[in-house]
Amino acid sequence: MSLSRQNRWGFGKKDTPNIPEAESLQAGVPAEVNPVGGGAIPPKFSQPASPSPAPKPKKEVAPEDPYYELKSNIHRRLIEEIDLKQLMEKGSTGLRDQIRDAISHLLMEESNLLTLSERDRLIEDIVNEAMGLGPLEQLLRDQSISEIMILGPHLVYVERNGKLTESKVRFKDDGHLLQIIDRIVSAVGRRVDETQPLCDARLKDGSRFNCVIPPLALDGPLVTIRKFSKDPLTVQDLINFGSLTPESAELLRGFVQGRMNIVISGGTGSGKTTLLNVLSSFIPDDERIVTIEDTAELQLQQKHVARMETRPPNLEGRGEITMRDLVKNSLRMRPERIVVGECRSGETLDMLQAMNTGHDGSLTTLHANTPRDAIRRMETMVMMAGYDLPQKAIREQIASAVHVIIQASRLSDGSRRVMNITEVVGMEGEVVLLQDIFHFVQQGVDENNKIIGAFKPTGIRPKFLDILKAEGIEIDESLFAL
Numbered sequence: 001m002s003l004s005r006q007n008r009w010g011f012g013k014k015d016t017p018n019i020p021e022a023e024s025l026q027a028g029v030p031a032e033v034n035p036v037g038g039g040a041i042p043p044k045f046s047q048p049a050s051p052s053p054a055p056k057p058k059k060e061v062a063p064e065d066p067y068y069e070l071k072s073n074i075h076r077r078l079i080e081e082i083d084l085k086q087l088m089e090k091g092s093t094g095l096r097d098q099i100r101d102a103i104s105h106l107l108m109e110e111s112n113l114l115t116l117s118e119r120d121r122l123i124e125d126i127v128n129e130a131m132g133l134g135p136l137e138q139l140l141r142d143q144s145i146s147e148i149m150i151l152g153p154h155l156v157y158v159e160r161n162g163k164l165t166e167s168k169v170r171f172k173d174d175g176h177l178l179q180i181i182d183r184i185v186s187a188v189g190r191r192v193d194e195t196q197p198l199c200d201a202r203l204k205d206g207s208r209f210n211c212v213i214p215p216l217a218l219d220g221p222l223v224t225i226r227k228f229s230k231d232p233l234t235v236q237d238l239i240n241f242g243s244l245t246p247e248s249a250e251l252l253r254g255f256v257q258g259r260m261n262i263v264i265s266g267g268t269g270s271g272k273t274t275l276l277n278v279l280s281s282f283i284p285d286d287e288r289i290v291t292i293e294d295t296a297e298l299q300l301q302q303k304h305v306a307r308m309e310t311r312p313p314n315l316e317g318r319g320e321i322t323m324r325d326l327v328k329n330s331l332r333m334r335p336e337r338i339v340v341g342e343c344r345s346g347e348t349l350d351m352l353q354a355m356n357t358g359h360d361g362s363l364t365t366l367h368a369n370t371p372r373d374a375i376r377r378m379e380t381m382v383m384m385a386g387y388d389l390p391q392k393a394i395r396e397q398i399a400s401a402v403h404v405i406i407q408a409s410r411l412s413d414g415s416r417r418v419m420n421i422t423e424v425v426g427m428e429g430e431v432v433l434l435q436d437i438f439h440f441v442q443q444g445v446d447e448n449n450k451i452i453g454a455f456k457p458t459g460i461r462p463k464f465l466d467i468l469k470a471e472g473i474e475i476d477e478s479l480f481a482l
Helices: 003-009 021-025 066-081 084-090 095-108 116-131 136-141 174-187 235-241 246-257 272-280 323-330 347-356 371-383 391-401 465-470
Strands: 145-151 156-160 163-166 198-202 208-212 222-226 262-266 289-293 305-309 337-340 363-367 404-410 416-428 431-445 451-457
Touching (some): 116 136, 174 208, 272 404, 305 323, 391 416
Parallel strands (some): 262 404, 289 305
Antiparallel strands (some): 145 222, 156 163
């Protein structure tokens, strides 16, 4: 009988060294013969009617792995023999080179058979562990990667050009990954542990970070990082990508400069934040902008920007500052533009009231699949504010506050496009009236499965053209001709 089968049934040779296998299972009960591999099969014991499924085995790196053993040894000696803190306080531009030299000297004292490429990789890994975020560093430096998704220590996916692929990057074990997570969240004053296993944070470069750790994550810590370009995308970049046309971009510029209240709607990963950044770039430099975000990720280029970010509760469950608190407070800060990163709950009511009380030109985003769904979602989020408002009153607030809904979407080929530019016309009875000004018309796919289509006007002249003209914003009406 194999050791694995013995352990499965709770009997091991170590506990019954001189007892035959059949007798060691149950005295007087003959063992069956395995017709495939020979040997004994334990007799059938009574089992529970619905046994609990065995937990998914974790794929851990063996502790005797020579690479990790050498890496851990060198890293430990580096910490013991070199004052890293003192080196970092010097602020030397060649700090990484100094640490690389130190690691090279330590490697010379170790008896190892590393090739030159393995040696370079080991040095780079230890430098990243000592100064940065370990295996994450190479993914964060890769400008072609837009998103990083970690499913436990041994499975990492990245998104390039809208497509997911598995990365070769690995962590040693759960503890190694948790150490990197703790390094990230502690740097921005957040915490993550068994009592608080969910966390949102941001990296130094502005990338958005989210993690879920055990016991909520069953197969190891889960990490998602949404990267942002060091150089914010411009409207010309979106035109080059095919997300916008020059005509629609010119129209959006007119919306912002004409102080229209704009809601950007879309699903996860559809490019809402990127589009919000681009629209914000149209705001004149001489206006005061107040931004409110759950996790700071906007990259406004204007000088006069007052940025605020929410705060989670502390260990005692106190001190939380919500989006709603910040939206209310922003009204006391003499804003000329209010930019809310994303409306998710009751702050939507405060945002609509701000739009209706002299804070025109405000911008926000929300999750919805169509412009009509965006209206319904705003209704739902207003109800979450805790006030018993009639449905008609809520819709009237929305119809009078919001001028334009821009619908963004991530298509099946991974591309991100603006699908609709929709005007909020007003109310008819108890229905909020919408009309598309531009919409994306899909015409098919090419040989590379890339979607072929065009962003076209619907032929409707928007009613807000008169408002824009009153603001001195001239829009060529030929843009709306079919």
